[in-house]
Amino acid sequence: MTENKSIDPQIEDFINAETQKQRFQVLVHGLTDTCWDSCMGRPSTRMDSKTEVCIMNCVERFIDATTFITKRLMNTTKYRSDAPLEF
Template sequence: MDSSFNSPELQNLLEQEKQRALVNEMVAKLTSACWDKCITGSPGSKFSSSESSCLQNCAGRYLDMSILIMKRFQSMP
Protein backbone atom coordinates (compact mmCIF):
# COMPACT_ATOMS: atom_id res chain seq x y z
CA MET A 1 0.00 0.00 0.00
CA ASP A 2 1.24 3.48 -0.85
CA SER A 3 2.25 5.35 2.32
CA SER A 4 1.26 8.71 0.80
CA PHE A 5 -2.38 7.80 1.48
CA ASN A 6 -1.63 7.86 5.21
CA SER A 7 0.37 11.08 5.23
CA PRO A 8 -0.62 13.72 7.80
CA GLU A 9 -0.93 16.31 5.04
CA LEU A 10 -3.45 14.20 3.12
CA GLN A 11 -5.39 13.41 6.28
CA ASN A 12 -5.51 17.11 7.13
CA LEU A 13 -6.70 17.98 3.64
CA LEU A 14 -9.42 15.33 3.79
CA GLU A 15 -10.60 16.61 7.17
CA GLN A 16 -10.74 20.19 5.86
CA GLU A 17 -12.78 19.09 2.84
CA LYS A 18 -15.13 17.13 5.10
CA GLN A 19 -15.66 20.21 7.28
CA ARG A 20 -16.23 22.38 4.21
CA ALA A 21 -18.85 19.95 2.90
CA LEU A 22 -20.64 19.96 6.27
CA VAL A 23 -20.71 23.76 6.34
CA ASN A 24 -22.03 23.90 2.78
CA GLU A 25 -24.74 21.38 3.65
CA MET A 26 -25.73 23.36 6.73
CA VAL A 27 -25.94 26.62 4.79
CA ALA A 28 -28.10 24.97 2.12
CA LYS A 29 -30.49 23.54 4.72
CA LEU A 30 -30.60 26.82 6.64
CA THR A 31 -31.30 28.79 3.47
CA SER A 32 -34.07 26.46 2.38
CA ALA A 33 -35.78 26.25 5.77
CA CYS A 34 -35.60 29.96 6.55
CA TRP A 35 -36.58 31.02 3.04
CA ASP A 36 -39.69 28.83 3.13
CA LYS A 37 -40.63 30.14 6.56
CA CYS A 38 -39.94 33.85 6.09
CA ILE A 39 -40.51 34.69 2.43
CA THR A 40 -44.20 34.13 1.80
CA GLY A 41 -44.72 36.09 -1.41
CA SER A 42 -42.67 36.96 -4.43
CA PRO A 43 -39.51 38.71 -3.27
CA GLY A 44 -38.90 42.21 -4.55
CA SER A 45 -35.57 43.90 -4.99
CA LYS A 46 -35.23 44.15 -1.18
CA PHE A 47 -36.56 42.20 1.77
CA SER A 48 -39.16 43.90 3.91
CA SER A 49 -38.18 44.65 7.49
CA SER A 50 -40.32 41.76 8.75
CA GLU A 51 -38.76 39.35 6.22
CA SER A 52 -35.27 40.51 7.16
CA SER A 53 -35.98 40.15 10.87
CA CYS A 54 -37.51 36.72 10.34
CA LEU A 55 -34.50 35.55 8.30
CA GLN A 56 -32.07 36.78 10.96
CA ASN A 57 -34.00 35.10 13.78
CA CYS A 58 -34.47 31.88 11.84
CA ALA A 59 -30.79 31.64 10.91
CA GLY A 60 -29.74 32.38 14.49
CA ARG A 61 -32.00 29.70 15.94
CA TYR A 62 -30.92 27.20 13.29
CA LEU A 63 -27.25 27.77 14.08
CA ASP A 64 -27.88 27.65 17.84
CA MET A 65 -29.64 24.29 17.51
CA SER A 66 -26.99 22.90 15.17
CA ILE A 67 -24.26 23.78 17.67
CA LEU A 68 -26.26 22.30 20.54
CA ILE A 69 -26.80 19.05 18.62
CA MET A 70 -23.13 18.79 17.61
CA LYS A 71 -22.02 19.31 21.23
CA ARG A 72 -24.49 16.67 22.38
CA PHE A 73 -23.16 14.12 19.88
CA GLN A 74 -19.56 14.93 20.79
CA SER A 75 -20.26 14.26 24.46
CA MET A 76 -21.73 10.81 23.77
CA PRO A 77 -19.46 7.86 24.53
Protein backbone atom coordinates in the same frame (compact mmCIF):
# COMPACT_ATOMS: atom_id res chain seq x y z
CA MET B 1 -3.99 -10.12 -0.95
CA THR B 2 -4.17 -6.45 0.08
CA GLU B 3 -1.25 -4.38 1.21
CA ASN B 4 -1.53 -2.25 4.31
CA LYS B 5 -0.39 1.16 3.11
CA SER B 6 -0.70 4.13 5.38
CA ILE B 7 -2.06 7.39 4.04
CA ASP B 8 0.24 10.39 3.94
CA PRO B 9 -0.71 12.56 6.97
CA GLN B 10 -0.72 15.72 4.85
CA ILE B 11 -3.11 14.18 2.35
CA GLU B 12 -5.29 12.88 5.17
CA ASP B 13 -5.37 16.37 6.76
CA PHE B 14 -6.25 17.92 3.40
CA ILE B 15 -9.07 15.41 2.84
CA ASN B 16 -10.42 16.02 6.34
CA ALA B 17 -10.34 19.80 5.85
CA GLU B 18 -12.11 19.54 2.49
CA THR B 19 -14.71 17.21 3.99
CA GLN B 20 -15.37 19.73 6.76
CA LYS B 21 -15.74 22.52 4.18
CA GLN B 22 -18.22 20.44 2.22
CA ARG B 23 -20.26 19.65 5.35
CA PHE B 24 -20.35 23.35 6.21
CA GLN B 25 -21.55 24.21 2.70
CA VAL B 26 -24.30 21.60 2.95
CA LEU B 27 -25.42 23.11 6.28
CA VAL B 28 -25.44 26.63 4.86
CA HIS B 29 -27.45 25.55 1.82
CA GLY B 30 -29.92 23.71 4.04
CA LEU B 31 -30.25 26.76 6.28
CA THR B 32 -30.75 29.04 3.28
CA ASP B 33 -33.45 26.79 1.83
CA THR B 34 -35.28 26.40 5.14
CA CYS B 35 -35.25 30.08 6.04
CA TRP B 36 -36.12 31.16 2.51
CA ASP B 37 -39.10 28.80 2.40
CA SER B 38 -40.24 29.87 5.88
CA CYS B 39 -39.81 33.62 5.55
CA MET B 40 -40.03 34.74 1.96
CA GLY B 41 -43.46 35.51 0.67
CA ARG B 42 -43.05 37.08 -2.70
CA PRO B 43 -39.57 38.18 -3.81
CA SER B 44 -39.21 41.85 -4.59
CA THR B 45 -36.42 44.37 -5.10
CA ARG B 46 -36.18 45.05 -1.35
CA MET B 47 -36.58 42.92 1.72
CA ASP B 48 -39.16 44.28 4.14
CA SER B 49 -38.44 44.45 7.87
CA LYS B 50 -40.82 41.57 8.68
CA THR B 51 -38.96 39.25 6.31
CA GLU B 52 -35.59 40.43 7.58
CA VAL B 53 -36.57 39.74 11.20
CA CYS B 54 -37.95 36.33 10.22
CA ILE B 55 -34.71 35.36 8.48
CA MET B 56 -32.59 36.59 11.40
CA ASN B 57 -34.72 34.58 13.85
CA CYS B 58 -34.59 31.53 11.62
CA VAL B 59 -30.79 31.69 11.40
CA GLU B 60 -30.45 32.24 15.15
CA ARG B 61 -32.70 29.24 15.93
CA PHE B 62 -30.72 27.11 13.48
CA ILE B 63 -27.46 28.14 15.16
CA ASP B 64 -28.94 27.48 18.61
CA ALA B 65 -30.15 24.04 17.56
CA THR B 66 -26.84 23.16 15.93
CA THR B 67 -24.92 24.28 19.02
CA PHE B 68 -27.22 22.29 21.31
CA ILE B 69 -26.90 19.13 19.19
CA THR B 70 -23.12 19.51 18.91
CA LYS B 71 -22.72 19.91 22.68
CA ARG B 72 -25.03 16.97 23.32
CA LEU B 73 -23.07 14.75 20.95
CA MET B 74 -19.77 15.85 22.50
CA ASN B 75 -21.08 15.06 25.99
CA THR B 76 -22.41 11.70 24.85
CA THR B 77 -19.10 10.85 23.19
CA LYS B 78 -17.17 11.96 26.28
CA TYR B 79 -19.49 9.93 28.52
CA ARG B 80 -18.97 6.84 26.38
CA SER B 81 -15.20 7.30 26.26
CA ASP B 82 -15.09 7.68 30.08
CA ALA B 83 -17.15 4.55 30.65
CA PRO B 84 -15.20 1.40 31.50
CA LEU B 85 -15.00 -1.20 28.80
CA GLU B 86 -17.18 -4.23 29.37
CA PHE B 87 -16.08 -7.65 28.21
